Amino acid sequence: MGIATHEFEYLRKLVRDHSAIVLDADKAYLAESRLAGIATSNQCRTVSDLIFRLRTEPFHEAHGRVLDAMTNNETWFFRDLGPFLALERVIIPELLKKRAAEKRMRFWSAAASSGQEAYSVAMLLHSKFNLPGWDYVIRGTDISASILERARIGKYTQMEVNRGLPAALLARYFHREGCSWFISAEIKKKVAFESLNLAESWPTTGSFDVIFLRNVLIYLDMDTRRKILARVRQVLRPDGYLFLGCAESMLNLDDSFERIQFESSAYYRLKGQGR
Ligand SMILES: C[S@@+](CC[C@H](N)C(=O)[O-])C[C@H]1O[C@@H](n2cnc3c(N)ncnc32)[C@H](O)[C@@H]1O
Numbered sequence: 001m002g003i004a005t006h007e008f009e010y011l012r013k014l015v016r017d018h019s020a021i022v023l024d025a026d027k028a029y030l031a032e033s034r035l036a037g038i039a040t041s042n043q044c045r046t047v048s049d050l051i052f053r054l055r056t057e058p059f060h061e062a063h064g065r066v067l068d069a070m071t072n073n074e075t076w077f078f079r080d081l082g083p084f085l086a087l088e089r090v091i092i093p094e095l096l097k098k099r100a101a102e103k104r105m106r107f108w109s110a111a112a113s114s115g116q117e118a119y120s121v122a123m124l125l126h127s128k129f130n131l132p133g134w135d136y137v138i139r140g141t142d143i144s145a146s147i148l149e150r151a152r153i154g155k156y157t158q159m160e161v162n163r164g165l166p167a168a169l170l171a172r173y174f175h176r177e178g179c180s181w182f183i184s185a186e187i188k189k190k191v192a193f194e195s196l197n198l199a200e201s202w203p204t205t206g207s208f209d210v211i212f213l214r215n216v217l218i219y220l221d222m223d224t225r226r227k228i229l230a231r232v233r234q235v236l237r238p239d240g241y242l243f244l245g246c247a248e249s250m251l252n253l254d255d256s257f258e259r260i261q262f263e264s265s266a267y268y269r270l271k272g273q274g275r
Pocket residue numbers: 019020021071072073074075076079110111112113114117141142143144147196197198199213214215216219245
């Protein structure tokens with residue numbers, strides 16, 4: 001038996017108010033399966049009982065767990081590959097020239113989930129480029145504190161390392177403990193994870209050469225997407241590079257960016273920056 005319409009409406013509002021994520025009506029079936037464990041651990045007999053408690057109690061840990069459970073955290077190493085090829089073949093070589101004087105590059109994985117995107121960038125930089133004397137850092141942010149905790153630990157299952165990660169990089173940058181794989185300290189130290197809700201105000205963090213804003217806008221309402229892109233414009237260096245997810249585009253959102261095709265994928269640059 002699924003949850004009642006008014007219960008799902010409450011969940012939709014909770015999720016939208018806290019993260020700007022719009023849950024489609026056809027996601028009601030997910031609530032029952034994703035929230036069952038949280039109901040049990042909160043001594044609620046059913047998911048409906050849990051929702052009743054959430055509605056009647058001030059925001060506490062269970063609300064946070066429900067928000068996490070209703071969010072799609074799917075990610076994998078070198079997801080879609082194209083962006084990482086563009087990084088390796090075009091963007092990093094260009095940045096190495098453009099930033100030769102300052103020897104500094106900053107990357108941002110803006111919906112980092114469990115860290116695979118940020119660690120993929122770090123592994124690519126470490127394995128493909130010779131960067132002595134260069135100061136580079138990858139910032140990973142996400143709205144979910146629990147997923148960021150996983151990212152910080154850098155611990156992955158066999159299934160996760162089987163997804164997208166070349167065997168040579170697994171052998172070079174991970175070690176195995178039982179059924180888990182841990183990312184090496186040399187890669188971990190290049191990545192800094194912190195909590196950030198993209199739909200709320202952003203702390204001052206300086207500017208970025210490359211921003212990965214992939215597979216998150218798609219879940220947010222149009223107005224929030226526009227606001228986020230306007231802020232991305234402020235923190236992306238004028239000659240910097242932006243990636244969206246492959247199912248995402250700037251259409252009807254922001255016309256200050258130009259789309260640059262790279263093989264079967266694409267990245268964005270602010271208009272007027274030339275190539
Ligand atoms: C599908 S994952 C994408 C991960 C990675 N960027 C990729 O493409 O593989 C979406 C992530 O966006 C995060 N997210 C959703 N709403 C957010 C918001 N308002 N602010 C920051 N992160 C958000 C979720 O917690 C989730 O980890």
